Amino acid sequence: MRDAFERRDADAAGRLGSLSVPRAGVTVETPALLPVINPHIRTVEPSTLEAEFGAEILITNGYIFYKSDEYRQRALDEGLHDLFDFSGAIMTDSGSFQLSEYGEITVTTEEILRFQHDIGSDIGTPVDIPTPPDVSHERAASELATTQERLELAETVDVGEMLVNAPVQGSTYPDLRERAAADAYATALDVFPVGAVVPLMNAYRYDDMVEVVLGAKRGLGADAPVHLFGAGHPMMFALAVAAGCDLFDSAAYALYARDGRYLTVDGTEHLDDLDYFPCACPVCAQRTPTELRETDDETREELLARHNLHVSYRELRTIKQAIRDGDLLELVETRARGHPAMLDGYRALLDGVDQLERNDPVSKGAFFYVSNESAHRPEVRRHHDRLDRLAVDGDRVLLSEGEENSRFDETWRLKPPFGPYPAALSDSYPLTAEVPERLDRDAYEAAAEGVRQLVEANPTVEFTVAHFEWPDDVLESLPDGVEVLALGDDSEYPDSGGQGDARPREANPNGDEPKDEYVDGDEDGQ
C-alpha cells in the first residue's frame, strides 16, 4: 500500500487528493500544476509563484543543473530550495526530454538520481526512454523493457526521503501503457508520469492522449498519483483530470509568453490578434491588448506569462470545485467545445465509459444533460446495468413519460436518457437529472436501451411505453412485444383521466441540491 497519495474526493476517473512529499515536509493538493523553472531564464520568480499564485510545487530539470557550469556547484552547495527561494515541493526531471530531443545524454539513472538527491530535489526521475507515438509495437515494447530495467535499478538507489518517479511509456499502444503501468506500479517507486505525450498534444491528438491515459490507469492502483508529463495547456486539464491525471507541468506559460502567445481554456491566441482580453485576471482587467503590445519586451513577456499562469491556476481551481460539486463531466462537456480535437478527446473518454463507471461516485450533486454526449455518460450506463436488480411488481407495467395509470399493475417513470425507473427513485441520483426540453436522438436511443434491458430482465412481463413524440425509428427499435402509446394534446390512454398535454417543464431548473444514491454502490471503486 502506497501512502504518498490520498484521494479525498472523486468524479468520473478524476480525483481531488493530496500528495505528501516528505523530503519537502509539505502536502500538495492535487490536481496540481508544476510550473517549469529553467534556471537560466526565470520569467516569473519561484518566490512569486508561491506568494502570488499559491504554487505548492514546481519542476526543474536536474540534467540542466548537472551539465551547467554556472549552476551545478551552486545547486550542490545551496540546494534547490535556497537557490529558488521556494519552500514548496520541487520535482526534478532526469534528462529524458533531452534524450528524446537530441538522441543521447551523458548520464546514467544511478548518477542522475544521486545528483538529484544531492541538489535537494523532493521528487526525482530516472532516465526512461520516451518512445514517440506511432512507432512499431515491437520498438515500443523493446524500449519499454529498457525503461522497466531503469525503474528496477532506480529502486536500488539510496535517495533517502526523496520520492522517485516511475514513468509509464508505451507509445500509442494502450495495451503497452497498461502493462508498463502495472510493471511500474509493482516497483517501490512513488509517482507515475505518463510520458511522451507531448507530440500528441502538439498534434491536438487528444483522443489518443485519452486512450493512452486510460490504458495507463488500468495498470495502476487508485493510490497511484499520475502525472501527465509535459502537458501544460489549460485547455486539456479538465479532460485529463477526468481521465485520471493528478499532476501537470507547464513550461507553456513561459514559452508561449516569449512568443506573444496568450493561453485560454479554449486554445491559444496571439496577442497581436486580440482586440479585447477574454479574461478578467489582474493582468487583463487593468489594460487593453493595445496597451500590452505597447509595453517593452521584457515587461510584456512577464505580463503574458502571468496571464498564462492565472488562467492555468484558475482552471485547476475550477476543476477542483467541479470535483467537489460532482460536475466534472459537465466541465469537460464545456471544454470539449473549444476545438474539434477536444470533442474527439471527450468522445474517446466516453468510449471508456465502463472504466469511468467503475470509479465514478454513485451519488453526486446534479446530472445536467447538456449535449448528445451526455447520453453516453457513466451514470446512464450504470442505471442501465442495474435495471435487472430492480423488482417489477405485476404482469402489466406502464413505462410512462406522463402520468400514472391504474389500468396497469404498476407505472414506472420513463425519462431520456436513462429510460425506465420506479417512481420511488425519482428523487435519487442520477434520476433527478436536468434535461432539456428539446431532446436529441442520443437521449431517446439511450432511453430505449434502458427499456430493452428492463424487458430482457423481465421476460414474462408485458410492458407498455407511453412517450411524448419519440422518433419513429427509436420506437421501432424497442423489443418485440412492447406496446407503444403516444402522449400528446389528447391523452391516448383509453380510460385515463387524460393529462399528458405536453412534456411538463421541470419545476426547479437549478436543482443543485445533492441527491441520495438509490442503490448500494462501491463508491471507492478505484
Place this chain on the structure above:
Amino acid sequence: MRDAFERRDADAAGRLGSLSVPRAGVTVETPALLPVINPHIRTVEPSTLEAEFGAEILITNGYIFYKSDEYRQRALDEGLHDLFDFSGAIMTDSGSFQLSEYGEITVTTEEILRFQHDIGSDIGTPVDIPTPPDVSHERAASELATTQERLELAETVDVGEMLVNAPVQGSTYPDLRERAAADAYATALDVFPVGAVVPLMNAYRYDDMVEVVLGAKRGLGADAPVHLFGAGHPMMFALAVAAGCDLFDSAAYALYARDGRYLTVDGTEHLDDLDYFPCACPVCAQRTPTELRETDDETREELLARHNLHVSYRELRTIKQAIRDGDLLELVETRARGHPAMLDGYRALLDGVDQLERNDPVSKGAFFYVSNESAHRPEVRRHHDRLDRLAVDGDRVLLSEGEENSRFDETWRLKPPFGPYPAALSDSYPLTAEVPERLDRDAYEAAAEGVRQLVEANPTVEFTVAHFEWPDDVLESLPDGVEVLALGDDSEYPDSGGQGDARPREANPNGDEPKDEYVDGDEDGQ
C-alpha cells in the same frame, strides 16, 4: 434611416457596433452592459464603474427619482451626471418595472419623459405595458396596442437630444413580438428594448427568450439597437448577442452580491458552497472563498459585486473578440453546456437557422465542428442552399471522402456536415472547417442532405458516394440511383491506385487563418 447605431462587425445575428448618444456626447461600443444604479444603494460607485471597469453607459430608474423625497430635487438641480460623477451615457427607465410588480404607477408617459429629460437622462423611456409570459394572445395583443399608443405619444414629446426607448412587448408570442417591433420601428424612436423577459430568465426559459428575441428582430431593421431589458446574467449574454441583442442591463451584479451569490458564465454559485474560486479576477486571485466569507458584511458584498462585474465585463469582451474572430457560435456552443436550459436556448437559436443565415457573414475565421448542434449551423444550411449554383462537369461524378478517381468524369470532395463540394473550393470558408475524427450522426445526416440537394439540382448526372464508414441508415437515406462505395483498409475503387486506408487527419489542427468566401454573398443582409 436611423443613425444612432452603426454596425461595425457581425457574426450569426450578433453585431459589434457603436451607439451614438448625442446628449452625453459619447459613443458606446456594443454589445454593452448597463449596470443598474439604485441611488439609494450604491454598492459600487458609478465613478468606480467608469474608472476600473470601463463602463461607458449605465442605467438608473427615473421613476425612483421622480418619487424620491431625497433625490428628486437634487437630480433636477445637479443632473444625473454630476450626481453620479459619471461622464458616460445614462439611460433611465420609466417605472414600467414598478407597474409590472405593483400593478400601478402615478405618472404618465409625457410627464415621465419630460422628467427624465429634466434630470439629464441621455436615453429615456415611456411607460409601456410589460405583459408577462403565457397570458392569452388576446390580452397580449390588447396591451400591445396600449404600448404602441404610448410610443406614438412619446414621439410627440419634445425631449431635445435625449434618445427615447421604444419597448417591444408581446408576451411569449413571436408573431406579436414581430408586429410590435415593426410598429415600434416605424416610429421615430431610437432604441428597442425587448421587454418583460425577466420572468423567462428567472424560469430558465432560454428557448422562449430566444424565440421572443428572434420574433422582435424580424420586425426591426439592421440599424435598430436592441436592448434585452432586465437581462443581466452573463451566462446568457453570448446566446442573446447571437440572437441579435446589443444592450444588457445588470442589477444582478449587486442584487446577487447582497445575497452572497457569485456569478459565473455557467450559472450562479453561492459563496457558502465554494471551496475554490473558478475565476482569476482581482477579487478571486487574491483570496480564497474562506477568506471572503470571513470579511465583514459590507466589504464582502462589495467584493462579490466587483467579482460579478468582472465576470460580466469579461464575458462581453469575450463576445466582442468572438465576433471579431467570427467564432461567436463556437462561444455559444461552449456556453450552451452550462445548463440544460442553455442547450434549449441554443437549439432554439438553431431552429431559427434561416434567420441567422440571412445575417451571417459569408466568410469568417474558421468553422469548428464541436457538437451535434454544429451540423445545424447557418453555414451548413447556406452551403446546401447554394449547391444548385455550382456547375457539375460530366455525366458520372464521384463524391469522395478519399482520393480523386479518374474513372469518373469529375471528383468532388465530400465532407460531413457540408456534403459535396468541388475540389477548387477546398480552401474557401466554410469548407476549411475543422471537424473531429469521431463524427456523429447529425454530421453524416447533414452531409447526406447536401448530396440530396446536389442530386436534385442535377437529375441527369450519375453520382457515386465514396465514404468512410457512414452509418447504414444514413447511406440508405441517399436518393435512389446514387451508388455507394465504402472506403477502408483496402480501397474499393475497382481501378484506382488505392489509398483510402483511413480518414486522413487534418494537417493543420489549428487552422485559424481567415479564409476567402467562395460565392458572392450579401454580407450585410440584416
